Amino acid sequence: MNNYQLSKPYLIIVGASGFLGTKLSTHLMKNYQLVLFYNNHKINELLEEPSHNHEIIKVDITDYEQVKKVFCELNEKRIFINNMVFCASSKINRRNIIEKDNRDWNNTIDVNIKGLFYCTKEFLKQVDFEEMSRIIILSSSSAFGGMPYLSDYAAAKAAQIGMAKSLAMEYGDKNVLINVIAPGLISENERDIDINDPVIKERISKSPLKRLTNLNDIINIINYFLGLETNSLTGQVITLDSGNDLRYRYLLD
Numbered sequence: 139m140n141n142y143q144l145s146k147p148y149l150i151i152v153g154a155s156g157f158l159g160t161k162l163s164t165h166l167m168k169n170y171q172l173v174l175f176y177n178n179h180k181i182n183e184l185l186e187e188p189s190h191n192h193e194i195i196k197v198d199i200t201d202y203e204q205v206k207k208v209f210c211e212l213n214e215k216r217i218f219i220n221n222m223v224f225c226a227s228s229k230i231n232r233r234n235i236i237e238k239d240n241r242d243w244n245n246t247i248d249v250n251i252k253g254l255f256y257c258t259k260e261f262l263k264q265v266d267f268e269e270m271s272r273i274i275i276l277s278s279s280s281a282f283g284g285m286p287y288l289s290d291y292a293a294a295k296a297a298q299i300g301m302a303k304s305l306a307m308e309y310g311d312k313n314v315l316i317n318v319i320a321p322g323l324i325s326e327n328e329r330d331i332d333i334n335d336p337v338i339k340e341r342i343s344k345s346p347l348k349r350l351t352n353l354n355d356i357i358n359i360i361n362y363f364l365g366l367e368t369n370s371l372t373g374q375v376i377t378l379d380s381g382n383d384l385r386y387r388y389l390l391d
Contacts, residue, residue: 146171148219149364152199152257153226157324158276158356162223165357167192173212173219175199175226175257193217199226199253200245209260220269221364222261225276226253232287243290250294254301267312274363275302276356279322279379295320299375306373315372317363322351322379346381 148171153159155176163174173193197208212219228249231242258273265271280288281296299318306316323341342348355378362368 147221148173148217149221149223150175150219150257150261152222152224152253153276154194156225156227158225158227161353162225162357162360166223166360170221173217175208177226199257200248202252202256205256205260209264213264218264218266219261220265220271222257222272223274223276223360224254224257226250227276228291230288230291234287235289238290246290246294250291251297251301254298258301258305262309262314265312265314267314269313270366270369271314272364273302273305273314273316274360275299275316275318277302277318277320277375279320279377279382281320282377283382302375303373310372315363315369317372318375319356319359319363320375320377320379321356322377322382324351324353324356341382342380344382345379349380351378351380 146169149166150173151159151163151166152175154163154172154174155178159174159176163172166172171191173195175195175197177196177198193212195208197204199205226249228246229242231238233239233242254275261273275298277298278285278291278295280292281299284292299320302316302318305314309316322345342350359376359378363371
């Protein structure tokens with residue numbers, strides 16, 4: 139193990155090749171020795187500063203045996219991880235429920251719920267409970283207010299919040315902090331957002347701040363959750379959606 143590894147704690151990012159995962163990997167590699175789980179893309183091409191010091195692993199998180207094998211291999215390398223950011227997400231297909239393909243629905247559930255369950259299960263198996271551990275889950279504000287034509291996505295993201303709160307109660311006495319960030323539509327995410335879409339324009343116009351979620355806000359909250367000085371915050375959901383959640387809560391037009 140080199141000095142670089144000794145000087146930085148390990149952190150696993152699940153879904154490292156997605157929009158959020160790529161941005162987070164680039165940012166967090168400054169302070170952490172990263173273990174990056176990806177599936178659909180070549181992660182080295184997406185990271186601005188790929189490094190041989192990071193573990194970059196292709197794994198299908200919907201396959202429990204694959205997830206279990208990867209964690210076993212990490213343990214054999216004496217790589218034990220006390221921090222995990224789960225930001226994996228399936229491809230978004232906007233269709234009403236009658237038109238929605240069963241395979242798309244199942245894939246959304248598998249990635250967001252099964253994937254979270256499998257990764258969290260194996261992560262907790264190898265955690266040193268003598269030290270503070272942290273799990274951060276990237277959910278979505280659609281878990282609260284729903285999202286037209288994305289019933290599968292909204293349902294899966296709501297399930298993640300329920301799982302996080304339950305696990306926070308189960309593992310609180312074992313020094314594991316589990317929290318959720320529920321962002322709205324992210325302005326920098328040009329992969330999934332067309333700023334000229336009438337639906338997007340309407341959401342912006344009705345939000346109290348009249349804008350979409352900023353990526354830097356998400357990164358700042360993740361840094362706060364991971365900070366060593368943050369040691370009594372668990373089971374919480376931080377909603378970053380430019381105030382749209384207020385409309386859902388108080389039924390505002």
